[in-house]
Amino acid sequence: xxxxxxxxxxxxxxxxxxxxxxxxxxxxxxxxxxxxxxxxxxxxxxxxxxxxxxxxxxxxxxxxxxxxxxxxxxxxxxxxxxxxxxxxxxxxxxxxxxxxxxxxxxxxxxxxxxxxxxxxxxxxxxxxxxxxxxxxxxxxxxxxxxxxxxxxxxxxxxxxxxxxxxxxxxxxxxxxxxxxxxxxxxxxxxxxxxxxxxxxxxxxxxxxxxxxxxxxxxxxxxxxxxxxxxxxxxxxxxxxxxxxxxxxxxxxxxxxxxxxxxxxxxxxxxxxxxxxxx
Amino acid sequence: xxxxxxxxxxxxxxxxxxxxxxxxxxxxxxxxxxxxxxxxxxxxxxxxxxxxxxxxxxxxxxxxxxxxxxxxxxxxxxxxxxxxxxxxxxxxxxxxxxxxxxxxxxxxxxxxxxxxxxxxxxxxxxxxxxxxxxxxxxxxxxxxxxxxxxxxxxxxxxxxxxxxxxxxxxxxxxxxxxxxxxxxxxxxxxxxxxxxxxxxxxxxxxxxxxxxxxxxxxxxxxxxxxxxxxxxxxxxxxxxxxxxxxxxxxxxxxxxxxxxxxxxxxxxxxxxxxxxxx
Numbered sequence: 001x002x003x004x005x006x007x008x009x010x011x012x013x014x015x016x017x018x019x020x021x022x023x024x025x026x027x028x029x030x031x032x033x034x035x036x037x038x039x040x041x042x043x044x045x046x047x048x049x050x051x052x053x054x055x056x057x058x059x060x061x062x063x064x065x066x067x068x069x070x071x072x073x074x075x076x077x078x079x080x081x082x083x084x085x086x087x088x089x090x091x092x093x094x095x096x097x098x099x100x101x102x103x104x105x106x107x108x109x110x111x112x113x114x115x116x117x118x119x120x121x122x123x124x125x126x127x128x129x130x131x132x133x134x135x136x137x138x139x140x141x142x143x144x145x146x147x148x149x150x151x152x153x154x155x156x157x158x159x160x161x162x163x164x165x166x167x168x169x170x171x172x173x174x175x176x177x178x179x180x181x182x183x184x185x186x187x188x189x190x191x192x193x194x195x196x197x198x199x200x201x202x203x204x205x206x207x208x209x210x211x212x213x214x215x216x217x218x219x220x221x222x223x224x225x226x227x228x229x230x231x232x233x234x235x236x237x238x239x240x241x242x243x244x245x246x247x248x249x250x251x252x253x254x255x256x257x258x259x260x261x262x263x264x265x266x267x268x269x270x271x272x273x274x275x276x277x278x
Numbered sequence: 279x280x281x282x283x284x285x286x287x288x289x290x291x292x293x294x295x296x297x298x299x300x301x302x303x304x305x306x307x308x309x310x311x312x313x314x315x316x317x318x319x320x321x322x323x324x325x326x327x328x329x330x331x332x333x334x335x336x337x338x339x340x341x342x343x344x345x346x347x348x349x350x351x352x353x354x355x356x357x358x359x360x361x362x363x364x365x366x367x368x369x370x371x372x373x374x375x376x377x378x379x380x381x382x383x384x385x386x387x388x389x390x391x392x393x394x395x396x397x398x399x400x401x402x403x404x405x406x407x408x409x410x411x412x413x414x415x416x417x418x419x420x421x422x423x424x425x426x427x428x429x430x431x432x433x434x435x436x437x438x439x440x441x442x443x444x445x446x447x448x449x450x451x452x453x454x455x456x457x458x459x460x461x462x463x464x465x466x467x468x469x470x471x472x473x474x475x476x477x478x479x480x481x482x483x484x485x486x487x488x489x490x491x492x493x494x495x496x497x498x499x500x501x502x503x504x505x506x507x508x509x510x511x512x513x514x515x516x517x518x519x520x521x522x523x524x525x526x527x528x529x530x531x532x533x534x535x536x537x538x539x540x541x542x543x544x545x546x547x548x549x550x551x552x553x554x555x556x
Contacts (some may be wrong), residue, residue: 060324063533108360115472115475128468128472149466150465150468151464151465153464156463156464156465159460159463159465160460160465160468160469160472162471163456163459163460163465163467163469164472164473164476166310166454166456167453167473168476169453170448170452170456170518171448171449171452173517173518174445174448174452174518175445177510177514177516177517177518178441178444178510178518178519180513180514181441181509181510181512181513181514181516182437182438182441184512184514185433185434185437185513186429186434187428187434187437187441188427190406190428190438191441191442192437194393194406194438194439194442195442195445197393198344198442198446199478199484200478200479200480200481201478202478202479230456231459232459234454234459234462235458235459235462235463236417236455236458236459236462236550237528238455238553239451239455239521239524239525239528240448240451240452240453240455240518240521240522240525241456242516242521243517243521244518246517247517247518250515251516272514276514
């Protein structure tokens, strides 16, 4: 079994190391990549090819785990010339998956999304996959991976992932809006406490970390929410998703002016106070 | 200790029964109320007054636990003529609490909100209270009640309650919007499952019950969200709350045409399908 990785960041290098340990022949191409990436590839002992074209011609399973723009560029470069199946595991929207599928000539493509944490679970991180050829990808479960085939259509896995993460973004926006207002009334601690009482014991902690992370990722989140709006609007008026996208866009405009990085909720509220006065 | 109840529905009758058991003298006025309410008051053995004016003149603590319109009417009727403290425990917005406070001549008023479930916990249901005189109300803890004083300002307790419940409404709208879209793609079960994986163990169950209850209470929820929008817009652009209000308004318009009552999520999705076609 030969597995080739497009991209060699955290996801690819973690899976590569795990698969090598299980006796899989692993390939990648580090042409034009950073010295750091080259060093990691060298240390893990992965086989190197001179080009992406060579990579996809030698691999039974190609796993694309790159940044979205690279994922599209490589797909454009290799076209239909891959030998086995081509798995897109990038964190991209279903429409980008569709674009990649077109560039690859609608051949044996699998849509995949990481649901668990690669950092915490390594090779065992839960991955969902969809498409007619997803079962072929799931054969890597024999080599220690944790892949669940969830449907026959390319786009389903990435849709599940994007809708799941839009839930998290919506909750973050909802909490930040309500709690900032509560903070202005001097009751933010109590509102959070009484919401947590009806939710679950871990709620306060996850809510806090979601609020704190919101300002720094506001721009990326607003862009991701724009993708969600497109997806949802095919079926229903995307009232909440649109408001969430707008919320993060407005937050990112405010954060552009920042040079401090707030470390807790109160600091975020103070900053919003300051910015609302400007 | 003499406690008088304005209104004698589930909240008032449950608290009255509990306080009577603890030796408190309990009063209410059932003038003009339904035969059922009169029967309950009789069965519990509560003391009856001929008018609300008599009720507030005899009580050390008046607890108003009525529907909002009745709460306002009684406050208008009795004005400043009450002897002790006047606790508003109705499920009303902070602005209605302010209106009642004005009608009562800004005397000894306490703002209170039930956080726990009266049905499940009875006299022990958690109640939060705010206002300068809230500590006087909290003396009822000596008679088995579970009151926490959370601040010195009338309006804080009802604001906590309304912001807490706006969180629940926002989450319900967010889930219904995302999951209906997922359902159209044939992946609703998986999206719910994978959201639940990152949330907490009880998530699926609470999400399901929130979605199922949404259509029936859509009109009331949209009105309650209008109150939240007013409250939040004093401090921040209420993007999410406004979208949530609009979501429930749109849902209630759809539900107006209904004569079936869906019993599970799939039935709600089917109904939305049918209505979107109409």
